[in-house]
Amino acid sequence: MLRERIQASNYSFLDKLRSIDYLLILLIISIGSISVFAIYSTEGGKFSFYTKNHIIRLSVFFSLFLVLSFVRVSTWYKNAYLFYIVGLILLITVLFFGISASGATRWINLYFLNLQPSELMKIAVIICFARYYHRIQSSDIQSYKFLIQPIILLIIPCYLVIQQPDLGTSILIAGSGIAIIWLAGLNIKYFVYSGLLLLVSLPFAISILKPYQKSRILTFFNPDRDPLGAGYQIIQSKIAIGSGGFFGKGYLKGTQSYLEFLPEKHTDFIFTLFSEEFGFLGSIILLFLYILLIYRIINVGLVSRSFFAKLYCFGFATAIFLYVFVNIAMVLGMLPIVGAPLPIMSYGGSSLLSIMLGLSIVMSCKIYNQEQISVY
Amino acid sequence: MLNRGRNIEKGRVITRRMFILAAAKILLFAGISSRLYNLQISDREKYEILSDKNRIREWKTPPQRGIIVDNFNKVLASNDRVFQLHLILDEISDFDVTIFKIKNIIGLDQFQIKKLYKKKDRLKPWDTLVVSDNLTWEQFSKINLYLHELEGAKPVLSTSRYYPYANDLVHIVGYVGDASPKDLEKPEIKENFVPGLKVGKYGIENSQEKMLIGNYGIKRYEVNASGKRISQIDYIKERQGNKVNLTIDIEIQKYAQELLKGKAGSICAMDIYTGEVVAMASSPTYDPNKFTHGINQKDWQEIRNNPLKPLINKSIAGLYSPGSTFKPLVALAALEYGILDPNKTIRCKGHKHPYELYGVKYHCWKKEGHGYMKLRNAIKQSCDIYFYEMARLLGVDKLSIIAKRYGLGTNVLGETYNDEKSGLVPDTKWKRRALEQSWYLGETVINGIGQGYIQTTPLQLCLMTAQIANGGYKIKPHIIKDESINYKGVISKIKLDQSNFPLHERNYLDDINVEYYQRMYHKKSNINFVLDAMFGSTNEQYGTSYKSRYENPKYQFAGKTGTSQVRRITDLDRELDLDTEQIEYKKRDHALYIAFAPYKDPRYAISVIIEHGGSGSKAAAPIASKLIKRIIDRHKLREQFNNGNTSLA
Incomplete structure (x- = not known):
């Protein structure tokens, strides 16, 4: 009767x-406003292209x-x-019809927006996995049959x-997928083994990386290896952050970024x-705002009835965490430079769209948290 | 129920796993926070310094060189507007392409392009390459026309050294050029150098570098990552070098150069009281403006290979035997030491009966001989026989003391020119030390007529004349205005002294050193005797420069001719007795003349040397005569100007 009622x-x-969840909305608005100010600053305090676009995108996607x-x-x-399938099709479209910029082909021209399907795939993987594990019995999770499917689903977009x-982005997609597999309750030994396997195969993995990726990783371990080349970004970023001090240089007064020492500052x-x-x-x-955001998302998961909602929320919270962590750790010189935008803050339509969608x-x-979804 | 049980179990797993993940997240965020703390709080200073280093870059701005003016404040070396082409290296994506385009626009040859590449290699990537520092207006406007196609090209209006009197002053003022590594070792250049700055290479430009160079300015700019200037944050203005004020009168200098045109030689003129060098001409000459932007090979070879040696400043670096111009000093020395009574008579019998000493014959220049001569006549007619005998009686060491005292044998202008030669006043000690030989009496004898070892520069002869003409007072010769000298005071002091103290108190005849503006003579009558004899030489019949005299007392001057042999005269030469024109140029005698004017109340001394000009009376005295007139004509103007009435200039 309960089920009926629900x-x-x-x-x-x-x-x-x-x-x-009004607090969640407030957090989104706060981070969004901060991002507008930050992007306004990257343009040297001029209200032009990036700021305008960012505001428009924020409002459109926020309404969405x-x-x-x-x-x-x-x-x-x-x-x-x-x-998931739409995401996959878009990724394949990029392969053939994508537009290129700075040596990478990542976008599809949609006229009003250059869509980056890999960003959408970040969400698609989470939602797809959440559904997948929603219906799998906990007893079946450990079986190879049910393990091989998500791995294939993960490998295709990553590849x-x-x-x-x-x-x-590929690492972030994989990270989100793995997070949900973890949440679903796959035995810890798989994670340990695959972790070890990854470590062992690392030299081999590095050897098949593109030269620029290799140099990024080598540079990460020693930024002074090539201070004006590959190590440039990380050195300049550290200088910028370090010279900010406790209170910072003041709004619109960041010399490092203003003087264009920072690449891809927006x-x-x-x-x-x-x-x-x-x-x-x-x-x-x-950072605290992001932690709150993640906490609120987890909270929604906790109060949701369905496994789908739980898995999705926890997975998405982990994904957000990963984006934030990878991005900040990267600019702080704790991780190699890989393309990873900061959620909401970074300029970029696709990333903003996928976060808002998520x-x-x-x-x-949250709204339908009492909704029960049939397991069968 | 089974389902529900399983579901509850699954829910628990998910929640548990979520909390494990959350714990990991908190841990990692803590890691980020501590990293931020490290960067922004612990290491803040380090990164602040790095950040400043990043954004501030300095550019040195070249100073304007100080100008050089003459006595009347006429500009002798100025900074003129020039059109230049600079390349900002960090704005150029392809240097080869840019150079190729520029080559086609302004027309550079292969050699110039090679030089540019060499220059570029020495510069830092954000430096400026000076492609050309002296474009014609046509090239400059062409560059401006194609500017949009030339990356990093910057047409610049700049200044460069210009010498309006070009050839007339090169030996005095000198010229500038690019700094060599050796130049850069000099502290005054090292401290103030900016790439592209021209430095003094020769003359006043070189020796007064400290005055002229000025101080560079500093422009501090905030720059972005590619070195592009964003905003100027600091500008320490450059300081122009100081003005150098010469004592030269450019009008007289110009005239002197004109008189020397086509000849090799020198003219020097000096104020006999103040020691100011009024003119110092050397011929042949060349154009210093050619050196400012680097002289081309052809012009350089032409100057260097000229047999008349234009590169030598003959006034201070040309060494000549003074010849008979030395005679007034020999006579003065003999009188001062009381060796000889001026009324002593010696007979000059001509070439048939020359002066003989230990079997060596010494001839007078006059074939027929002068007959019976007293000292005044011997000076006036320049009889060699009289001076042979007088020199023998005097001895070389005493003569050298007087010669040195009156300005021979040392640099006249001190440190002002590094190419000045000190000449040579020989004595027995010198010969023993330098040649390790003992002195021969015969050498004393020819020394008496200004031949032999003795070597003087034209300016030394001028100074010698000046110091005799002013009544025997030591003066301080200089070519750069000396603020420490009170000119008016000096003149009145000497003139007062002249009338008050006829006899020198102390026995000074062994002492060479005399302080400035002090008497150098023992007996004033001796000086007067010599001056009077020089008057005779110019203004009385049979005087050697009688033809060049002025009757007008305003211009009337007194002088002494000289003919300096450049080789030994053989018996054959005496027999042939050729005219100057018939002798090969290189073997002709140098013509010399020294004079002071006006005779009554003298003010200027002058020396003229015409290399291989023949006799002093024919080649040198007429030139001196012309110049003296010009100097005296301009005297009033100079006097008024120097006394502070500058409106006359």
Whole structure:
């Protein structure tokens, strides 16, 4: 009878509004506003191209997020595989019809936006895996039959993204997928073994990397190896952040970024600029906002009934964490430079779109958190 | 129920795993925070320094060179506007292409291009390459026309050294050129150098570098990663070098050079009281402007291979036997030491009966002989026989003391020119030391007529004349205005002294050193005797320069001719007795003349040397005569100007 009640439950619009996670919305707006200021600063305090575009994208995608939040979580569930397949098709399209920039082919020209399917794939993998593990019995999870399928589902997009080439996104996709496999309860020994295997095969893996990727990794271990070449970005980024000090150099006063010592300052290195201008204090506050965001997402998972919602929220929270961590660790010189934008902060339509999409599914989980999704 | 049980179990697993993940996340975020702490708080200073280093870059701006002016503030070396082409190296993506384009626009030859590549290799990537520092207007406008096609090209309006009096002053003022590694070792250049700065290579430009070079400015710019200037944050302005004020009168200098045109030689003129060098001409000459932007090979070879040696400043670096111009000094020495009564008579019997000493014959220049001569006449008619005898009686060592005291044998202008020669006033000690031989009396005898070992520069002869003409006072010769000298005071002091103290108190005849503006004579009558004899030489019949005299007392001058042999005169030469024109140029005598003017109340001393000009009376005295007139004509102007009335200039 409980099931009946739940399945039959009709949410009134008021109920829905009441169950919205307003703190989550507030966090998104906060980080979004900070990002506008940061991008405004990358343009040297001029209201031009990047700032305008970023504001437009933020508003459009934020509206999209609000609208999509009211889509039933069961609808997401039903269309999860479709989502994945569309993502895959787009990735294959990139392979043949993609447009190139700085030696990589990652985008599809959609006229209003250069779509980067690999960004969408980050979400698609999570939602697809969440659905996959939603219906698998905990007793079956350890069986090879059910293990081999997600691995294949993961390897295909990762391979396609590496081909672009885009090592960073590929690692992030893999990371999110693996996170869900972990959450679903796969025996810990698999993780240990595959971790060991990865370590052993690392030299071989490096040998098949593209020269620029290799040099990035070598540079990571020793940035002074080539201070004006591959090590340039990381050295300059560290100088920028370090010279910011506790309170920062002040808004619009970041000399490093303003004087163009920073490459890609409005995308991958946005944190560097922010940190130079707002210092340790600002950085910690921004980091705290991200932690809150992740906490709220996890919270939605905790209060959701369905495994799908739980898996999705926990997985997505982990993905957000991965993006933030990889990006910041990268600009701090703790990880090699791989293309990984900072969620919401970085300029870039596809990344923003996929994050907003992901967040709207989280919100949907929140609004419909009592919705039970059939396991069968 | 079974399902539900399983589901509860699955839910628990998921939640547990989530918490494990969350713990890992917190750990990793803590790692990031500590890293941020490290960078922004612990190592902040280090990164701040690096950040400043990154963004601030200095450019040195070249100073303007100080100008050089003459006595009347006329500019002798100025900084003129020139058109230059600079290349900002870090704005160029392909140097070869840019150079190729420039080559086609302004027309560079292969040699120049090679030089540019060499120059570029020495520069830092953000430096500026000076492609040409002296474009014609046509080239400059062409560059501007094609500017949009030339990456990093910057047409620049700059200044460069210009010498308006070109050839007339090169030996005095000198010229500038690119700094050599040796130049860069000099502290005054090293401290103030900016790439591309021209430095003094010769003359005043070289010796007064410290005054002229100025201080460079510094422009500090904030730059971006590619070195592009974003904004200027600091500008320490460059300081132009100081003005160097010469004592030269460019009008007289120009005239002196004109008088020397087509000849090799020198003219020097000096104020006999203040020691100011009014003119110092040397011929032949060349154009210093050619050196400013690097002289081309052809011009350089032409100057260097000229047999008349234009590169030598003959006034201070040309060494000549003074010949008979030395005679007034010999006579003065003999009188001062009381060796000889000026009324002593010696007979000059001509070439048939020359002066004989230990079987060696010494001839007078006059074939027929002068007959009976007293000292005044001997000076006036320049009789060699009289001076042979007088020199023998005097001895070389005493003569050398007087010669040195009156300015021979040392640099006249001190440190002002590094190519100045000190000449040579021989004595017995010198010969023993330098040649390790003892002195022969015969050498004393020919020394008496200014031949033999003795070597003087034209400026030394001028100084010698000046110091006799001013009544025997030591003066401080100089070519750069000396603020420490009170000119008016010096003149009145000497003139007062002249009338008050006829006899020198102390026995000074063994002492060479005399302080400035002090008397150098023992007995004033001796000086007056010599001056009077020189007057006779010019203004009385039979005087050697009688033809060049002025009757007008305003211009009337007194002088002494000289003819300096450049080789030994043989008996055969005496027999042939050829005219100057018939002798091969290289073997002709040098013509010399020294004079002071006006005779009453003298003010200027002058020396003229015409290399291989023949006799002094024919070649040198007329030139001196012309110049003296010009100097005296300009005297009033100079006096007024120097006394502070600058409006006359």
